[in-house]
Amino acid sequence: MLFRESTKEFLESEGFAVKEAGSFDEAIEIGFKEVFDLYLLDINLGAKNGIELLRELRSFGDNKPVLMLTSHKSPKTATECFEGGCDDYIRKPCEPIELIARVKSKLRDSFGQKNSIVKLNDELIFDLDKKKVTNQNKDVDLSQKELELLSLLVRNKNSTVTIENIERELWPAAKEPSYGSIRVYINSIKKLIGKDSIVNIKGIGYRFEN
Secondary structure, three states: OHHHHHHHHHHHHOOOOOOOOOOHHHHHHHHHHOOOOOEEEEOOOOOOOHHHHHHHHHHOOOOOOEEEEEOOOOHHHHHHHHHHOOOEEEEOOOOHHHHHHHHHHHHHHHHOOOOOEEEOOOOEEEEOOOOEEEEOOEEOOOOHHHHHHHHHHHHOOOOEEEHHHHHHHHOOOOOOOOHHHHHHHHHHHHHHHOHHHEEEEOOOEEEEOO
């Protein structure tokens, strides 16, 4: 528990939004309620271990990056993690700076961006790693869904993101997607960064152009 709490605090100090779970069931419940960009899974989760949780996530079609954390030193354990679908494997104890570097690397790989800092217009900067928009170093107030949608569009710059893809990314399996809500979020983002920055591909989806 101490390691989990200290890891959460360090990640938050670096600007990341973090949700923690202390058990397999709690992690599954949170995973159904919210959308995440990356998972940090400890192998030791009580009755069911982190490898089982990893397999469960993959069986749901959740392909977000997964970093496994463990004090196990057996090569067999590492093999099981990678065969289960993890993207990286970190042995504890690890230096916080190394953990942050690996998290940022996997997020950049996932987002398809070499540079995590994106200029949205003459005033606004979007940090893809920390998923926040700033204006002259001051945070811009956006809802979680607006940030998730903006992140998805920016990661796929100059490519059309389908409505189906948006629904899959923004709404967990346990919740019904809402096309009306997507339009509201799109309009809100257009007001913020400029209406010409997002192109509506009628009946298909949206494209971010910058």
